Amino acid sequence: MRCKEDNFLSLVNDPQAVVELQDKVIRRFSVIGLQGTEDDIAAATTDVNLARIRSLSTMRYSLWKPLLVESRFVRVLSLYVSSRHEVAIDLTVINHLPLLRYLKVSGDGKKIMLPCQIRGLRVLETLDFSDILSHSSISLEVVDVPRLSHLAVPMGCTRLPDSIGEVKSLRTLSGFTVPMDSLESIIGLGRLTALSGLHLCFTRAMQRAEEATWMTALSTSLDKLCGLKKLRMDPSDIFQSVALCADDALGSLSPAFRNLEVLDVGYGCTLSRVPRWIGCLRGLCELQLGAKQLLQEDVAIMGTRLPSLVYLSLRIPGIPTGRITVGGSTGFPSL
Template sequence: MLYLGIYPEDYTIDKNDLTRQWVAEGFICKDRGIDPEDIAKSYFIELINRSMIQPVDTDYNGDIKSCRVHDMMLDLILHKSREENFITVMDDMQDMTGHQDKIHRISLNLDDATNDTAARSVQLSQVRTLARFGTSSQLLSFKLFKHLRVLGIEISGRPKSYPSLLDLTGICYLFQLRFLKIVTKGYQAVLPSKIGGLQQLETFDLACTQLNSYKGTQFPKLPSDIFNLDRLLHLAVPSGVILPDGIGNMKSLRTLGQFDLGNSLDSIKGLRELTNLTNLEINYDYSKSGDETAARCREVMHTLENLCNLKQLHINSYNDLVRSCLDVWRSVPAYFFHLQSFHAKYQSWFSRVPKWIGQLHSLYDLKLSVREVLEDDVGTLSQLPSLIHLVLHIRGAPENKIIIPGGSGLFPVLKHFKVLCRRISYLTFEAGAMPKLESLELDFNAKGWDRYGAAPAGIEHLTGLKEISAGIGGGLGAKESNRRAAESAMRDTADMHPRRPVANINVHGEWMMFDEPEEEEEEEGNGESSSSSSST
């Protein structure tokens, strides 16, 4: 409980970070056959149930993702921490001057650069946790912390000039380190060329804008010997980072993101060895030829068929070379039956909703970008017994009505439904459709509203609706009259609903991402071509 004092007042604490830090500190007693992280999460839930911490964010399945400590509780925690010398909280390096007791854990909140001479005069070798917050990018020398187990650095300020480097090369001396998380915006994190000595490391999370490319490499890369970290469980890196060959040796990994398809084919093939993976996020940021892209997609499909513990799979790309490349996946991989969250978005990885998705009975979160949605596609989705959250991005222009049927057992637990569609008027809800739906979100462009525009029919049949949202793209040469008409139609729809749901209608200057516009829509914008700046 006292460990919560390392976080600043009103800070939103991520559950995964906190529980992994507890494990790294050695607070969790190992119980044969039970994962220490699962034990830590049970303690987290117990603190929630006792109202000692307050839940903040929950996922679509109702699981609490983050928490906050009430101000009065935090005051009590910090008072007790000072009494027991459990945590030392400082807002300035000079606060270390004259510190007589051994410092076990430091929470340092720096908003300005200060002289770190005081830090060098204090014994810091026994510090087990260093939590660094604030806008300043100043860092203490990592060589001072010989027994550090938890290192968290969160720099909330942006650099005054670019490029601005954040020197993290000293982490290679932290041989007891178990948890590492770096959060920055605008800084280029500079990593050591080798970190194989960090044999205790379990979490390596770089939530940075970018990594610096060292040794003249073209793309940012991780240290060449990272695959020697046998105990690493969680690896998260920025999009576009290239992993060294040998990823298949990291057999303890449970979470991996963001793995880019720009990695070598050997690295992609190496993923199939990571059979303990439960969470995998794949991106494709690099431009390759169509043949290379197809080869990478094929290899990914072979790889995924070997990952027997996968619960979350997210695949993202803006590269149009990936269009429909997963259509060759004709049957559900045997190990996908445990999948709970599946995203394939931005580009249309599938031309239609794959039929095998209907067999994923544990799936509660689904985001799909497809070329078109036909009647039997809706039928496939309606049979999913656990589906709570559904996002459909329909990239092409519908030619026929998209009918959401009513009836017993269809969409039995769906609560959140988001649709991105060029012709939102083609969407129709029948009586009894989506009986548990609470939130409906419709994203479309105002352009072409005078030709095809109208609110979806049958929204009044959504008897449980509490909120209706509309994101209306007003860019790409949309007429002002179309913007006003679209906004008015959506507000009228919400006002006329018998439950009077909360209406969040927003007209913005961007536009939704769809495939090439139709000829008549191009004429409205004086021949402008379609580009995009919004997505699911």
């Protein structure tokens, strides 16, 4: 009620509530569940003034289609696109929203038309497509977006752009697939020195020699990411065989990211053994790891040198050759 009185937030879930908003200057507009056909909803919202809107969100059960071209002052945009929409929603217009800072799009990917390039949004900080429910590939280039800090795409559906190394403001990057279209994209990761969170997917569509080249380039780039706090690697398809790290490239890292708090390579790749550099990550809280071989000394390293570890998941495809003891003299004070 107070939000309504102060015109802080306009929240609607039926056509009558929309009628009450006509001729008002709306700043923050959230649509929960306008029902009916798309034509009925369009007719009910025709006279709603969105010209000065700053924040716009549509929820899961709404079929309302906002006219984004009229909302040039919008700063926050969160849209859910339903499979019940009759026509795909055209979001290529977002490149003409110069004040946009936050964009999240979720829902049925078959009903969404995305631009191939996100261009010239000088103040955009968050671009989140991670909840688009589609297995089709997304082609995405980020051009001249100097303040972009968080970029997420659907897991395993998108190749990393070659120009990603130019987006040096990035702090989190999620969902992109290895291998990419060229080595330049994975080398570019090493230039993203502000990264604190990285989540990549692996595909099995690699020959053994090619896999070795990619993994070596990836380990070289990871070596340069001093500020990394979260690193996750997954298969692009949960039903496929896990990707192997050729020549144990990740196992031979001498990582600069000593402040890592989360390391998850449990299903993304299988190392020949637990890497020695794990013991350098004294701030590690969560560890998920796959290794062909696990020795008691590996457990001792994790237990005595990782005092902050509270969650541990080990995947071992083979059978340990000897008894493995967790606890007692092996430490794990916080597990």
